[in-house]
Amino acid sequence: MAQLTYRDAVAAGMAQEMRRDPSVVFLGEDVAAAGGVFKTTVGLLDEFGPKRVKDTPISEQAILGAAMGAAMTGLRPIAEIMFSDFFAVCWDIVVNQIAKARYMTDGQITMPLVIKSGNGGGARFGAQHSQSVENWAMAIPGLKVVAPAFPADVKGLMAAAIRDNDPVLFFEQKSLYATKGEVPDGEHIVELGKANVVREGSDVTIVALALMVPRALKAAEILQEQHGINATVVDLRSLVPLDTQTILREVAKTGRLVTVEENPRLCGWGAEISSIVAEELFWDLDGPIVRVTTPHIPLAAANNLEDAQLPNPERIVAGVRQLVD
Amino acid sequence: MTPVPAARGTQSSISPETRLKLYRTMQECRMLEKRAYDLFMQNLIKGTSHLALGQEAIAAGFGVAMRPEDYTFCTYRGHNHTLVRGVGMTEILGELMGNSSGLMRGKGGSMHLTSVKHNMLGSYAIIGAHLTIANGAAWSAQYRGTEQVAVCFFGDGTTNIGAFHEALNFAVIWKLPVVFVCENNLYMEYTSIHDVTAVERPAADRASAYGLEPVLIDGNDVDVVYRTAQRALDLARRGGGPSLIEAETYRHGGHSRADPGKYRPDEEVKEWLNKDPLPRYRTRLAQMGVSDSELQKIDDETKAKIDAATEVARNAPPPPLEIASTDVWANGGSAWRN
Numbered sequence: 284m285a286q287l288t289y290r291d292a293v294a295a296g297m298a299q300e301m302r303r304d305p306s307v308v309f310l311g312e313d314v315a316a317a318g319g320v321f322k323t324t325v326g327l328l329d330e331f332g333p334k335r336v337k338d339t340p341i342s343e344q345a346i347l348g349a350a351m352g353a354a355m356t357g358l359r360p361i362a363e364i365m366f367s368d369f370f371a372v373c374w375d376i377v378v379n380q381i382a383k384a385r386y387m388t389d390g391q392i393t394m395p396l397v398i399k400s401g402n403g404g405g406a407r408f409g410a411q412h413s414q415s416v417e418n419w420a421m422a423i424p425g426l427k428v429v430a431p432a433f434p435a436d437v438k439g440l441m442a443a444a445i446r447d448n449d450p451v452l453f454f455e456q457k458s459l460y461a462t463k464g465e466v467p468d469g470e471h472i473v474e475l476g477k478a479n480v481v482r483e484g485s486d487v488t489i490v491a492l493a494l495m496v497p498r499a500l501k502a503a504e505i506l507q508e509q510h511g512i513n514a515t516v517v518d519l520r521s522l523v524p525l526d527t528q529t530i531l532r533e534v535a536k537t538g539r540l541v542t543v544e545e546n547p548r549l550c551g552w553g554a555e556i557s558s559i560v561a562e563e564l565f566w567d568l569d570g571p572i573v574r575v576t577t578p579h580i581p582l583a584a585a586n587n588l589e590d591a592q593l594p595n596p597e598r599i600v601a602g603v604r605q606l607v608d
Numbered sequence: 609m610t611p612v613p614a615a616r617g618t619q620s621s622i623s624p625e626t627r628l629k630l631y632r633t634m635q636e637c638r639m640l641e642k643r644a645y646d647l648f649m650q651n652l653i654k655g656t657s658h659l660a661l662g663q664e665a666i667a668a669g670f671g672v673a674m675r676p677e678d679y680t681f682c683t684y685r686g687h688n689h690t691l692v693r694g695v696g697m698t699e700i701l702g703e704l705m706g707n708s709s710g711l712m713r714g715k716g717g718s719m720h721l722t723s724v725k726h727n728m729l730g731s732y733a734i735i736g737a738h739l740t741i742a743n744g745a746a747w748s749a750q751y752r753g754t755e756q757v758a759v760c761f762f763g764d765g766t767t768n769i770g771a772f773h774e775a776l777n778f779a780v781i782w783k784l785p786v787v788f789v790c791e792n793n794l795y796m797e798y799t800s801i802h803d804v805t806a807v808e809r810p811a812a813d814r815a816s817a818y819g820l821e822p823v824l825i826d827g828n829d830v831d832v833v834y835r836t837a838q839r840a841l842d843l844a845r846r847g848g849g850p851s852l853i854e855a856e857t858y859r860h861g862g863h864s865r866a867d868p869g870k871y872r873p874d875e876e877v878k879e880w881l882n883k884d885p886l887p888r889y890r891t892r893l894a895q896m897g898v899s900d901s902e903l904q905k906i907d908d909e910t911k912a913k914i915d916a917a918t919e920v921a922r923n924a925p926p927p928p929l930e931i932a933s934t935d936v937w938a939n940g941g942s943a944w945r946n
Binding site: 308334337339340342344345347348349350351352353354355356357358360375376379380384385386387388389390391392393394395424425447448449476523524525526527528559 | 679711712713715716720722723724725729730732733734736737738739740741742743744745746747748749751752758770771774775777778781782931934935936937938939940942943944945946
C-alpha cells in the first residue's frame with residue numbers, strides 16, 4: 284500500500300494498463316509534455332513515448348473522433364476532455380457516434396475506449412468549468428459512467444475502464460485531486476458497476492458519488508456525534524452499470540434513503556435512484572425519500588456563493604434530520 | 609488561387625480491364641439506386657433515403673482504386689460507397705427495407721450502412737462527425753504500422769461545419785493516412801452551397817488553410833476520379849499524409865425522399881444531365897473500341913444481379929424482435945443495472 288493522491292492515482296491506473304497492453308494509447312489537450320492541466324498524467328510521456336501519449340490541438344470533436352476511429356480498428360484509446368463542461372462542444376461524437384455505433388451496426392463494431400474528464404465544482408471556476416455532468420452521460424444508452432471518490436478506486440476503476448470493451452466516461456472530481464489515500468501496489472482492478480458501502484449504519488442510508496462521498500461521510504460523523512443518528516453511506520462509484528442490488532439491500536436495512544448529488548436538481552441521478560427505490564422497495568420505506576442536490580441554477584464563482592450551492596455536510600445533515608428525528 | 613486538376617481523364621495507362629470494372633461498378637451503383645427508388649415508390653422502404661444518382665463516378669473511381677484493407681467512411685448518402693466495397697446487394701436492399709436480410713438486420717437503416725468485414729466502417733448521418741472518426745482509423749493504421757488508408761467522403765455542406773476544420777488540421781499535424789473527398793453536388797440540402805459559403809470552391813479553397821494542395825476535379829469523369837484516387841492513396845500509403853479532394857458532381861434527384869429538388873433551375877439540371885457520368889463513359893469506351901455488345905452484357909448481368917437480390921431481400925422476414933435489445937454492450941446485452 285502506498286499513499287497516493289487522487290491525481291497520481293489517475294496516472295497510476297493508466298500506466299498499469301499501458302504497461303500490459305501496447306494497444307492502449309492516450310490523447311488530449313496538454314496531456315503529454317505538460318502532464319495535463321490538473322497534472323493527472325505526469326510521467327506518462329516519459330515512460331511510454333510520444334507515439335502513445337499525444338498532445339492535441341483544442342479540438343474536442345477531433346479528439347473524440349480520433350479515439351472512436353482508433354477504438355473501432357483495434358486500439359484501446361484513452362481521450363481526455365479537460366473540463367467535463369467541454370463535452371457540450373463534442374457531445375455529438377459521444378452520444379450519436381460512440382454510444383450508438385455497436386447497436387446500429389448489429390454488433391459489428393466494438394468500442395473499447397475511455398474518456399477521462401475533470402468534473403464537478405468546488406474549485407471556484409465559475410459556471411462553465413464546474414458542472415457535474417455525469418447525469419448527462421447516464422441518460423444516454425450505450426455509455427458506461429464512472430465517478431470515483433477515493434484514490435484506490437481511481438486506480439482500480441481506471442484500469443477496469445481501460446480493459447472494458449465498451450465506452451466508459453471516467454469522471455474525475457476536480458476538488459478531490461489533492462486528496463490522499465491508500466492505494467494497493469501492483470495490479471489493482473475494481474470491477475465496474477459495484478457500489479461500495481463505506482460506512483455501515485442502522486438509521487438511514489445515504490447514497491452518494493464522487494465529492495459527495497467524503498461530504499456524506501462527514502455528515503454521518505456529525506449525525507452520530509450530535510444527533511445520535513447512525514447512517515450508512517454508499518459510494519456508488521459507477522452510475523452505469525448501476526449496482527441497484529447494493530442500493531436496495533442497504534436501503535431495506537435502514538428503511539430510509541437520502542441521495543446526495545452534485546448535479547443541478549432536475550433529472551439528477553438521484554431522481555433515477557429514488558424512482559427505483561420507490562418502485563421496488565416502497566413497502567420497506569419508513570418515510571419519504573430525500574434528495575440533497577445543487578439547486579437548479581448555474582454555479583457561481585465566489586467562495587461563499589459556490590459553497591452555498593453545492594451540497595455540504597450541513598445540508599446533508601439537515602436532509603437526514605428532515606427524515607429521521 | 610487556381611485549383612489544379614489532379615489528373616487527366618483519358619490517360620491510356622488505365623488498363624482495359626480496369627475501365628470495364630469502372631463501368632460495371634458505376635452501372636451497379638446506378639441500377640441499385642434506381643431500384644431503391646422503385647422500392648420506395650412501392651412503399652417497401654420506409655423512413656428516408658438519400659440517393660446518389662448522378663454521383664456514381666466518385667464512388668466507383670475510389671472503390672476500384674482502394675485496396676480491400678483500406679477503410680471507407682461516408683455519409684447518409686452512402687449506398688454507392690457501401691456497394692463498391694463489395695457488400696452484397698441483398699444486404700443493402702434488405703437494410704433499406706428493414707428486414708432480416710439486411711446488413712444490420714434493420715437496426716441501422718439507410719443512413720447507417722456499415723460492413724466491418726469489408727472495411728466499410730460506416731455511413732454517418734450527423735454532418736462532419738465522420739471526418740474526425742476517419743482520422744482515428746488512419747491514426748490506428750499509422751500506429752499499427754499497416755499500409756491502410758482511410759477514405760472519407762462527404763458533401764459540400766460539410767465544409768461549413770466545425771468538425772471539418774478540426775479534422776483537417778488534426779490530420780495534417782499528425783500526418784495521417786487519410787483522404788478527404790468532398791462530393792460537391794452544388795447544394796447543401798435545399799440551398800445552393802454558393803449562397804452560404806465564403807469561398808467559391810467549398811473544399812478546394814479551404815485546402816491552403818491547412819497547408820494542403822488544392823485539388824479540384826471533374827467528379828463525373830470516372831477516369832479522372834480513379835487517377836486522383838490512386839495518387840492520393842499512394843501519397844497516404846507512403847507516409848505523405850492527408851489529401852483533400854473536391855470532386856464536382858450533381859445529384860439527379862432531390863436531397864432526400866421528400867425533396868423533388870424544384871429549387872434547381874431547369875437549365876442547370878439539363879446541363880448536368882448532359883454530363884451524366886454513365887453515358888459519358890460509355891461513349892468514351894465505345895470510342896476506345898469496346899463493343900456495344902460487351903457493354904450491353906455488363907448492363908444485362910447487372911440488372912439480373914439486382915433482380916435476384918431484390919427478390920431475396922423483399923421476401924425476407926422481418927428481423928427477430930429480440931434484437932431490438934441486443935448489442936448495446938460488447939457482451940451482446942443491454943442491461944444497465946443488476
